[in-house]
Amino acid sequence: MSYYLGIITWCIGRPSYHIGASGLIYVLFSFNFFKGLFAKHYRLMALSLVVIFIYGSMFIYAFPIDEQVSWEGHTAGLLTGFIFALIFKKEIAKPKKYTWEEPNYNEADDEFMKHFDENGNFIETLDEEEEASEEAPDINYIFKENKEEL
Numbered sequence: 001m002s003y004y005l006g007i008i009t010w011c012i013g014r015p016s017y018h019i020g021a022s023g024l025i026y027v028l029f030s031f032n033f034f035k036g037l038f039a040k041h042y043r044l045m046a047l048s049l050v051v052i053f054i055y056g057s058m059f060i061y062a063f064p065i066d067e068q069v070s071w072e073g074h075t076a077g078l079l080t081g082f083i084f085a086l087i088f089k090k091e092i093a094k095p096k097k098y099t100w101e102e103p104n105y106n107e108a109d110d111e112f113m114k115h116f117d118e119n120g121n122f123i124e125t126l127d128e129e130e131e132a133s134e135e136a137p138d139i140n141y142i143f144k145e146n147k148e149e150l
Contacts, residue, residue, distance in 0.1 A: 008076035016070070023073035023080075029058055030081025038089035 029051060036048030062074045099105060107113050117123055 008079055014072065020070070020073070022070075023077040026058065026062070026074045026077025027081040027084070029055060030078045031085050032081075034082050034085035035089065038085055 032044075032051050033048045036044035036046075039045075058074075059078075061069060062071060062078050064071045100110070115123055115125065
């Protein structure tokens with residue numbers, strides 16, 4: 001990613017110093033924005049709108065406003081993020097589906113759900129060993145008197 005940023009900055013850059021990581025920030029900003037638009041995925045679009053709302057003024061510095069600011073690096077970052085969003089626009093991570101989200105899910109077969117009644121209350125079940133021993137275990141209390149406190 002930084003190679004493309006460097007090549008584009010080198011191609012459009014004026015003879016000056018172009019240092020800093022702001023070009024990479026513009027790559028990430030641009031990629032988030034355009035990926036959300038191209039993918040038409042509501043979560044990515046919401047992220048894109050939040051990014052634009054918070055960092056919308058970043059577009060201004062992609063143009064020559066100040067001679068001491070490398071606008072070429074910013075513009076190259078925006079272009080690189082746009083290109084990567086085009087390349088990866090079809091590859092969206094699918095959210096993991098749990099067993100209870102499947103269409104053929106049967107609540108009666110779920111081991112976890114067997115621990116609850118029809119009202120959602122927890123049913124305490126005993127292990128086989130606890131069911132075999134019906135007597136409660138003996139509890140012995142040992143009281144020692146502390147002679148120093150007397």
